Amino acid sequence: MTTEDSGILPAAQSPGSDPVLFAGLDIARKWGEALGTEKLDVALKALEPQLRRDHKERMTRLDMQRHAAEQERQFLERREKRAHLRHLAGLTVGAVIAVAMLGAGVYVAAEAWWLAVLLCGPSLLALAKVFVLNRSDPDDMKALSAGGRSATNAAAQAQPPAPPPTI
Structure with missing residues (x-):
């Protein structure tokens, strides 16, 4: 050579x-x-x-x-450059989804607190992790399912609100 x-x-x-x-x-x-x-x-x-x-x-x-x-x-x-743009797009999408989920959770908190728990709990963190860090672990899905189960169980056990008195 x-x-x-x-x-x-x-x-x-x-x-x-x-x-x-x-x-x-x-x-x-x-x-x-x-x-x-x-x-x-x-x-x-x-x-x-x-x-x-x-x-x-x-x-x-x-x-x-x-x-x-x-x-x-x-x-x-x-x-x-393409990888950088893809990363910035993921950050933007993650931020938009997180803000939308937080806003929706606050909006529905008065009528359906269990839905607010689903929107602002582990699902918010899992989606933000997927979009921002570009990775998802099995523990994320376990936490998400456990949070959803506990919120729906609590909602099922909750007493329905009393109807307003009629005059």
């Missing part, structure tokens, strides 16, 4: 500190002594188009990696 394949750019180094570059220059110097400058010049000119193609391929690969990283970053930003 090369540095181009891994998506990591190599650190910039000076030519004298890179052992590979130093070894390549040493080999080129030895070839120049063995072949002569004319033959080495012809060989390097023949090799130049391949080097240009290799360089262009590397640059294209790096541009593609940069483009893919930018697309990934934009995708993550959009996903984070």
Whole structure:
């Protein structure tokens, strides 16, 4: 795996500190002594188009990696924005439901106190938890059913109000 394949750019180094570059220059110097400058010049000119193609391929690969990283970053930003909007919508809906249930509980408290207990009791907390925290536990449903049972049992045992006297 090369540095181009891994998506990591190599650190910039000076030519004298890179052992590979130093070894390549040493080999080129030895070839120049063995072949002569004319033959080495012809060989390097023949090799130049391949080097240009290799360089262009590397640059294209790096541009593609940069483009893919930018697309990934934009995708993550959009996903984070959608999650934030979904969370805000849940908060808003939870607040509206809680206020509506409290208002309805206060409104019906005089005529049907047991309905006010249902509206303002565990059901209010369970619904607020579902919309605001986006989660619901089995204990919430147990508390909700127990609260509803106790309110309806108390309502069944309550004496009906006496009719107003007629004159």
